[in-house]
Amino acid sequence: MTEIIKFELDQDGVALLTMDLPGKSMNIISAQLLDELESMVTRIAEDDAIKGAVIASGKVGSFVAGADLDMLLSWTDKLEDGTPEDLFNAAFRMNDLLRKMETCGKPIAAAINGLALGGGLEICLACHYRVVADNPKITLGFPEVMVGLLPGAGGTQRLPRLMGVQAALPFLLQGKNMNPKNALANNVVHEVAPLEEIIDKAKAWITGGGKAVQPWDVKRFKVPGGQGAFNPGIAQTFMGAQAMVQKETKGNYPAAVAILSCVYEGHQLPMDTAIRIESKYFATLLMGDVAPNMIRTLFVNKQAAEKGIRRPKDVPAMKTKKLGMLGAGMMGAGIAFVSAMAGIEVVLLDREQEFADKGKAYSEGLLAKRVKRKKMTQEKADGILALITPTTDYADLKGCDLIIEAVLEDVAVKADVTAKVEAVVGTDCIYASNTSTLPITELAKASRDENQFIGIHFFSPVDKMPLVEIIMGDKTNDLALAKALDYVKQIRKTPIVVNDSRGFYTSRCFSTYVMEALNMIAEGITPALIENSGSFAGMAVGPLAVGDEVSLELSYHVGQATKKALGDAYVVQPADGVVEKLYLELGRKGKKNGKGLYDYPEGGEKHLWPGLAEHFPAAENQPTSEEVTKRLLYRQAIEVIRCFEEGVFQAPEDADIGAIFGWGFAPWTGGPLSMVDTIGVKKFAAECDRLAQAYGAGFAVPKMLRDKAEKGENFYS
């Protein structure tokens, strides 16, 4: 095996340990890296000729990006034939090693040349001295919480001991990053220096007599800002932090509480005991379902999607150079912005010059904000803005290699636009529609080449929403898919690939969330219980609030269109009556006219419309919140499984990524299919049978689910 850490001893007796993981652009912490570090720490401790050591990175612009999450996932396998103790031992390995390093008796310094995240930052904190390069873009932080974990190699112990308990909590609980300047101010690094000097500065600290003792190993050490349960400030901090955590997590993310406990219990203990406590909590997270599910979907699979796992391999790279954006409305303007940000030339076309200009002004506004916040120079902003050409003239589309259409949702209007575009652009240009409702196969019929027609479905607001749903029409070819995926990569969003069908994947499944809530309204379940339960489920927004956001008017029209299209196959549900009553009879359109399921008093906070109780009287027996939560989550999952069965998507990974990033499905689950696997396919199917009996056909178990339940199969193999 090629070595990861290079060991060089200079004439002053200072060892330079350079981490350089072969074949990768960044260092990640693997078992091999830890093995090598361990033997070097032993050597440094034992060899009298070695005075001390500097740990550095051989990668350009980065120190260590964190731990290998696949390695962490593999530890959970230990549980299958092992014990929690085995998992603890695996988790404690790095903690123990870093503790050995900081107590080895020789001074060790970190020369931090670039980003140091998670385990990377933990290595730094276990060094006695830290020098970081003076590049403000360098990020130091603990992102573990975002994948359901905690910094498990002393991060929850050393950070609070360096910067104080209260100050450290946001970095641990929210995964907030710090730059070199903040790090110096917070006592997290000792020195900021030009990149080319950091190793020399680190060595100079050692040769200058740097002590091999951490502050917390000095007698009478006190945590800055106070410590211990007797300290009223500490008590207040944890009381408040718990409230904040509960508000944010609704009890769905055990990592947050585990981090709090690591800090609370650990900061009162000597370091040797404290890191054992930390590793115990770390093991509990790996033993749970949330962290493995989150790691798989939010990290491993998301990254694979972004790297192009769905991309046809044999099609050469097809970077988009000039984009024709048809329609400068909210979506078009947003797409133009994210494209220009990626350096793509954009022709922004609309019926009237005024509309096209307005679309460009949207980018101008967003750029001005960035300049104002000093996130961008005026010069750069001007350059980006110059990439967007607003026009009404189809001739300007000449030379475009990708077209995205976001005009009125009307087949005839779209067909007309398609013809006008194709009269100008070359035959190799790929044509995409951003439609959210019309079948791609249907729209493709207006094209001269149905093979090069594809759906690229954005979410609003485009500059904020990370997901892009790529829709394959019946005849869409690999070339179009590769083009779409390469484009999504250029604009740095996360793609999923689905097949053509009514509502595609995300809109179709998402609507069940709202409709199930409205079914419950019809049953007389109190609106507050429904809304609270949606938020307890971990959904981004309560279902009734979402219903108002998308508007009851739109729900009504989509329902009518679906009814018309499906004919006798349309299954009427109680929610239909609720929509009709509110929108048709009472004129409550939703947020857009200030009255829907909520009231939106001017200048006041929105609140549930009291009239709901009149029109849908509360049932005498109200269900538990757990039951409501279950209905809301399970109903969506059933629809996802139906989509799978119908071939709307090909891979569970796409379904879970799309659910979380497309419509805000509860991230703690890892997505609806991960959730079903975690519950147990058989148990889930049985529960859906019960729900179908109680609440209707929406929960009817699809054949695919029934088969898997019978065969004992999971959605993820």
Next chain:
Amino acid sequence: MTEAYIYDYVKTPRGRGKANGSLHEVTPIDLLTQILKALKDRSEFDPALVEEIITGVVAPVAEQGSVIPRFAGIQAGYGHSVPGVQLNRFCSSGLVAVNYAAARVMSGMSDLVIGSGVEAMSRVPMGSDGGAWAVDPQTSSEIGFAPQGVGADLMGNLYGFSREDCDAFAIQSQQRAKAAWDKGYFEKSLVAIKDKLGMTVLDHDEHMRPEATLEALGGLKPSFADYGAFGFDSIALQRYPHIEKVTHIHHAGNASGIVDGSAGMLIGTREMGETLGLKPRAKIVAFADIGSEPVVMLDGPGRSAQKALKRAGMTTSDIDLWEINEAFAAVSLRFMQELDLDSSNVNVNGGAIAMGHPLGATGIMILGTALEELERTGKSTALASLCVGGGMATATIIERV
């Protein structure tokens, strides 16, 4: 079972629980010592006959720590032979001290016991003793913690009491307390606190605001809205998801006052009373403690009352007079609603909203107030109850003899 009788009841006036309060200069052990002395001097019994001094203290740390009754008893002249024990059940500690004193008597293990309580809130602030529930992340996440005021507000929301209802109740408390003081109803048990020179430090409750009006209360800012927004409302909703949001209705004017004070009761067997030549004033008929849901935490008194009534073989109609600690207006309103009581015989001489709530002592004070009111009006039975943090409650029934 031996019966337990109340032979005497004394209390200090309640001083504002702040640095500008009159009792701020008096140590908690001095408050308790003066109470124990008063019990001894008023009844002129041989203090060595007392077999236990039980004292409720809710923040039993610093100068209220280390078994305060042990040393207060010696200072008060009870001698070395009388032991002491300190207990804590948050707000009902004083009442529990009396109940446990009675329990010792009823069980036949003691003949003469003192139940007492003290809290110098200006000197040992509420919460000084820390604890796992609010602070330890494992405990608070599993059980659910929100400050009491958020629980009280939530209770108002759950049982339909508005801010206006609470304010009206508060005004009534102030007016009733003022009337009772004016007519001298509290004088019999009052032990004016004296200093080293024998000069009076305080001889009246100084927290009262008899001039308070509905209008003035209406202008006060809810005390727990900020806590709620910080995250505690969310914790409340997670336990009570059928309400849309927590509406904050309590403030300094319709919640109990923070004060310094102490109180004590002499409890003994009938025979011991006869030996000492003391006349029993009331019999302790029954008592009960219960646990309830910890987030709303304050809705237990009704159930504790029912439990005590059941044990006594009584119903609500057998009780002539009720005392429910006015920790927050909604607590008292809910108690009356739950037990279907008429406010004309509940807290007739005001309560903690007007006079204050010296945590460890309040239970004795409300039981004592009931006792004196029974004696004044010639009525027979009373029930006193307090809500307790963490989701508990205590109730005690007495009957005049």
